[in-house]
Amino acid sequence: MFNEKIGLRIGFASTTAAYTTAVPYEKLYNTTYVNFSSGTGHEALDAYYEAGQKVNLLQKTQYFEIPVDLYYVVDNESKIGTDIFVGFSGSFLGKNSVSTKVGEKNLDLGKASNLKQFVPGVIFGALFNYRLTQKWQADLSPVVKYQISPFSSDTAFKPLLFALQAGVTYKL
Secondary structure: OOOEEEEEEEEEEEEEEEEEEEEEEEHHOOOOOOOEOOOOOOOHHHHOOOOOOOOEEEEEEEEEEEEEEEEEEEEOOOOOEEEEEEEEEEEEEEEEEEEEEEEEEEEEEEEOOOOOOOOEEEEEEEEEEEOOOOOOOEEEEEEEEOOOOOEEOOOOOOEEEEEEEEEEEEEE
């Protein structure tokens, strides 16, 4: 802490997101942002789906994030303390998969080709902590995250992520 009210916090977080979009089967042929795995070309799609059929396109991603927060202690006198924070983060792409699903039929297509391997971001939120001992506390934190330019191509989609993080803190 810089003083009794202001401090700096560095951490590690894993963020997983999943998006589902219903598309007509024929649109899968025009998907420019998917690197198809071997064996999942047009022949595999034709074997799974029929013309005109609606297909759920599923995209799953996971990022490993290193946030750096500047925080302000609102209340540290009671058993449950409250902080507010703002900061920035660097996120590294971990999981990246694209698949389809109709009923019980699943087909792994490959990976999204338009995601960057590293994404900077801005974060802000609140931290509620429960003091376990003088050095240890349990934390619960609602967080809003904005990823700055997560895609390698222009897109109108600008993800704003809401997260609920939990953890423990050891104070030196």
